[in-house]
Amino acid sequence: MSTTTNPATQESLVGMGQIVAAQPPRQMKAIVGSCIALGLHHPRLKMGVLAHIVLPDSAGRGGTPGKFADTAVPKMLEMFKQAGVPTQNLTAKLAGGANMFGGSGPLQIGDANVEAVTQALRQAGIRISAQDVGGNRGRRVTFECEEGQMIVESAGLPTKTL
């Protein structure tokens, strides 16, 4: 399934399990609850890659690499390399990992997703420069490629720029 890009706003919607690479002026957008929007950015070459990660661990299964934290990060690095962009000096920003139905609700996967993404980035030697994770609200995330800013909107809360 390909991503949908709005030609007027140059904005691509990144669906669950998808990874999208872009350069200015294009922006990428994802709506996340318990999922994680992970943005990697190369500041000098101004390339951004956004993954919409659904679950913490692939447990060795194949399939869509963007779906799992342990397979999404290597795939994102591969996309930088394929574009001729070195993977040193990348910055990482992430948002999501909420428990949408509160502490007593079904399936508390948000915390596990945050931990798995953090671990995968650590293994890849990538520093997290900013994050907005946890809680029990969904997030509308926009990742722009010029400065690598991640704009996070949540219902009833002020907009944050990471």
Add this chain to the structure above:
Amino acid sequence: MIGIELDNAKTMEGLRELFASATHDASAAMCRWTNGIISVTLDEVRNAPLEAASEVLALGDELLTMVVIALQGELGGNLILLFDEVNGRRLAASLLGRSAPTEPEWTELEKSALMETGNILGCAYVNALSRLIDQELRPSAPYFIQDYGASVLQQAIMSQAALDDRLLICEIGFHRKGERLDWRVVFVPTPALQTAMAAALHAAS
């Protein structure tokens, strides 16, 4: 897919018949609850790719009002009742015998009316599924939430997503005196419940 071949046309047709029957019961319950104003119909039973779920359901990126009921246990799933803000409040007001909402924010009474609506719908589906698979299903108390529809859907589909890249989704539409409303119900059964449903359908055929 674990234990069930949803690409099998016969299985999908069986599931459509099952959900159509359950929706008939749900519609009768909704008519009683709303004094004959609101009815529901089965729109679609889909086997959709994971990454397209939000698009397929046209959830967009706007805030919605939702009531979620979880089926607890291995034979589980999630039923999500989705409204836009205006229509959710309008329904709650009409259930309370008012022509329009009286307060700027949701009152506890309005939330309660909407949650009871979810409960009535949920029970109609749970009863139909229980009869089919001949096993008890345990619905949770309804949960009221205002957030992005896609965010809530993500949490609801986690157990399916862990096992497969495709999702079984049942969509139901609402009607007021024959006019279609922009409210929806999405039901997402767990893989174990899908397997039980498919086994029961095969045994019955």
